[in-house]
Amino acid sequence: MNAKILVAIIAIALVGLFSFTYQVDQRETAIKLKFGKVEKANIQPGLHFKIPVMNMIEKYDNRILTLDVPPTEFPTNEKKYVKVDFFAKWRIKDVERYYLATSGIETKANQRLELILVDGLKNEFGKRTIQEVVSGERAEIMDVIQVQSNEEAKNFGIEVVDVRVSKIDLPDTVSDSVFKNMRAERDRVAKDFRARGREQAEVIRAKADKERTVILANAYNEAEQVRGEGDAKSAEIYAQAFTQDEEFYSFTRSLKAYINTFNSNNDVLIMEPDSKFFRYFKKSEQN
Numbered sequence: 351m352n353a354k355i356l357v358a359i360i361a362i363a364l365v366g367l368f369s370f371t372y373q374v375d376q377r378e379t380a381i382k383l384k385f386g387k388v389e390k391a392n393i394q395p396g397l398h399f400k401i402p403v404m405n406m407i408e409k410y411d412n413r414i415l416t417l418d419v420p421p422t423e424f425p426t427n428e429k430k431y432v433k434v435d436f437f438a439k440w441r442i443k444d445v446e447r448y449y450l451a452t453s454g455i456e457t458k459a460n461q462r463l464e465l466i467l468v469d470g471l472k473n474e475f476g477k478r479t480i481q482e483v484v485s486g487e488r489a490e491i492m493d494v495i496q497v498q499s500n501e502e503a504k505n506f507g508i509e510v511v512d513v514r515v516s517k518i519d520l521p522d523t524v525s526d527s528v529f530k531n532m533r534a535e536r537d538r539v540a541k542d543f544r545a546r547g548r549e550q551a552e553v554i555r556a557k558a559d560k561e562r563t564v565i566l567a568n569a570y571n572e573a574e575q576v577r578g579e580g581d582a583k584s585a586e587i588y589a590q591a592f593t594q595d596e597e598f599y600s601f602t603r604s605l606k607a608y609i610n611t612f613n614s615n616n617d618v619l620i621m622e623p624d625s626k627f628f629r630y631f632k633k634s635e636q637n
Contacts, residue, residue, distance in 0.1 A: 372407045373397050379412040379445050381454075391446035408454050414441045414511055417460050421519070422468060424475040426483060432475065433519040438467055439511040440503070447507030459508060466502045467513065470495045480520065481531050488515055 373396070374380045380393040383406045400407060417438045423431045440463060442448050452458040474491045475483060483491070492513050499510045 443509040444507035451506030
């Protein structure tokens with residue numbers, strides 16, 4: 351066979367093979383059309399067959415896509431506007447619905463999704479004050495919007511994976527008012543905590559004072575008891591000493607009295623010469 355004919359046959363065969371087959375990438379999902387109508391949807395990655403002219407293949411990215419919405423103003427329930435910068439993450443869930451609703455054009459899908467998100471955010475922001483939107487309920491709003499937008503987005507075959515607000519800007523006239531309200535609220539909370547702290551401190555202080563009083567009373571009671579027992583023991587010892595040698599006991603008691611009385615050069619004692627206090631001095635003089 352002539353080499354040129356062989357090459358021509360091989361070329362025709364390759365062209366025919368490529369005409370009857372198509373490949374879907376792992377990052378894609380595809381739909382097969384037959385004379386413009388959907389014949390097969392959600393075609394999985396791999397090599398597939400088609401009939402030329404009769405079939406047409408549309409491929410779409412099945413990865414998560416991003417819709418970045420330009421900053422949009424929304425009114426709050428105070429009739430004051432906030433400028434919100436937000437975005438959404440979405441992907442194709444039902445490729446047949448997606449094709450029928452948007453003709454497979456990503457721009458159309460983004461436009462429809464943007465309308466849904468803007469309407470939902472307008473409704474949610476309109477229920478809240480500026481302070482609630484800025485300080486505390488942003489995550490709650492995003493959760494509500496994601497659920498609501500998902501319900502509507504099902505109609506054109508997409509799934510909303512996430513909705514996030516990246517920034518909220520306030521008009522200058524509103525910012526001061528909001529920040530003042532927020533500062534006042536924080537001051538109120540701080541004062542409440544301080545008041546609770548002082549109250550708790552008073553309770554602890556009163557409890558400590560009570561325990562201190564009880565401890566001192568118990569200590570005083572024990573001290574008096576010990577002192578009484580000591581005095582009784584001392585009296586007992588004195589009594590025993592007195593009965594054993596009355597004169598020696600009296601002498602030692604007098605010596606102790608002399609020592610306690612004349613313990614300084616400046617001490618002066620005025621009494622009668624015949625006082626019993628000096629009886630042992632008199633006896634020593636007589637001896």
